[in-house]
Amino acid sequence: MAVTLDDKLVVAISSRALFNFEEENRVFEKDNDRAYVDLQRQRLDVPAAPGVAFSLVRKLLAFNTSEHQRVEVVLLSRNDPVSGMRVFRSCHAHGLPSIQRGVFTQGRDPFRYLRPLGAHLFLSANEADVREALHLGYPAARVVTESVQAGDSNPNEVRIAFDGDAVLFSDEAERVYQAEGLAAFQQHETDKAEQPLPDGPFKPLLAALHRLQSAGEAGGTGMRIRTALVTARSAPAHERAIRTLMDWNIAVDEAMFLGGLPKGEFLREFEPDFFFDDQTGHVTSAARHVPAGHVNSGISNPVRVVGN
Template sequence: MSISLDDKLVVAISSRALFDFEEENRVFEAGDAAGYMQLQLQRLDQPAKPGIAFSLIQKLLAFNDTTSQRVEVVVLSRNDPVSGMRVFRSAQAAGIHLQRGVFTQGRSPFGYLRPLKATLFLSTNADDVRGALAAGFPAARVLTESVRAGTNYPAEVRIAFDGDAVLFSDEAEQVFRRARPRSLPEHELTKAAQPLPGGPFKPLLTALHRLQQAGNPQMRIRTALVTARSAPAHERAIRTLMDWKIDVDEAMFLGGLPKGEFLREFEPDFFFDDQTRHVDHAALHVPSGHVAAGIANALLSP
């Protein structure tokens, strides 16, 4: 019988997003690729410490059991195959079940997302993330300077999402930036009953919903919408989720307040946002990733 990933939530993740390879990466960034490879080889039997996305991966894999394998994690990395050996050994030492990995030795790996049927791509490389998003895959650049995930909810995968340009399209953000900001509440109020188009992370939210519905007595998923929207613009966001028949456990309409302190209370294993100022502030409190999508990032591009 042929093997397929069709029915799984597939997370493709880079080595530095899963493990703390920052010391080794400094050697690579200094221009010494051979020295980097040699250092990884020297440390082959030294398990790497957990990286920023480790908690998210560990908890998602806990949905697997002896009767059902619902989640697959694949390392998709610019690393060389020699360094890949250390990744697999570090995963084994940490109890992270990895079977598959693609190591491209410096070349962009995001093209392999399609044959992997990836549900999510997490990487520390901004160009790879942009390429993945352009190809239609939920993807985020992991901020390696982020605070690590807390340990208060071992039986819950906690994920927080921004709304516009992440779960939803950036339609509202375009109105906000191209028209007067005061016109946004009126725009959203008049379209409150009209669902927003899906954003780049709608497929991930849908996959998480299916995973939750499949059930697991040991693990559950708790999601939060954390948005700068305020009333009356909140209604369209809620009605959009209702139209998708997807529930989120918590919704925070912060009206421009900094998100970091609220996220610290929610304690997610990961937070996704499209705006760098929000992500940078959130990273002071929780594991965070930048989604380089929508007009906010188009305006930042050279």
């Protein structure tokens, strides 16, 4: 029988998202790729410290059992193969021996391999790679490497928080807000309260997590998933967001309609393993308290055109 990942939740992740390679990256940026490779070669037997997305990956892999492999994590990196060897060794040293697949492109674009992987999520510290992955239709976020790492107070629960507009949902309503202001936005959402919002880039991930939760409950792993919608919306615009989730037949465990309040302190109390948002201000606020990633999509992230 052919090997396939079709029945799994597939996370593709870069080396810097999974492990702390910031010192090595500074060498790469300051000197050149040869100095970087030499440093990685010198440190082959030194496990890298866990990075921002480590907790998320470790907990997702805990849904696997000897009978059922429900989650696949694949290293997808611009690193060279020698550096890739250190990444695999670091996985083993930190109790993640089930990470056995990887693609190392030595500086070339890695995102093209998301298609054969059928990835449900791509996490990278490279903004350009994230943008291209989103353009191809894959949920992707730039990991803020200076984020606070996740705590360990919820070892049996994967906690993930999502922004709404331009993340779970399309940026349709956000476009109205930016063009016409808050009053027009509220009226627009009130008028369309019973019309589901179009899908956003992270709807496929939320759906995959919903399936994983159902499988995990049946499989007796002791792990569960807790999700939160954390949005700048407030009443009456909350109703369309909730009705959209109802239309998808997907429930979130918590919903925070903050009406523009800073999200960081609310996220600190929720204690997510990761938070996804499209607006850099919200991501910066969140990163002071929790692991965070920037979703480079929607009206708040216009494509930069480079002149001649």
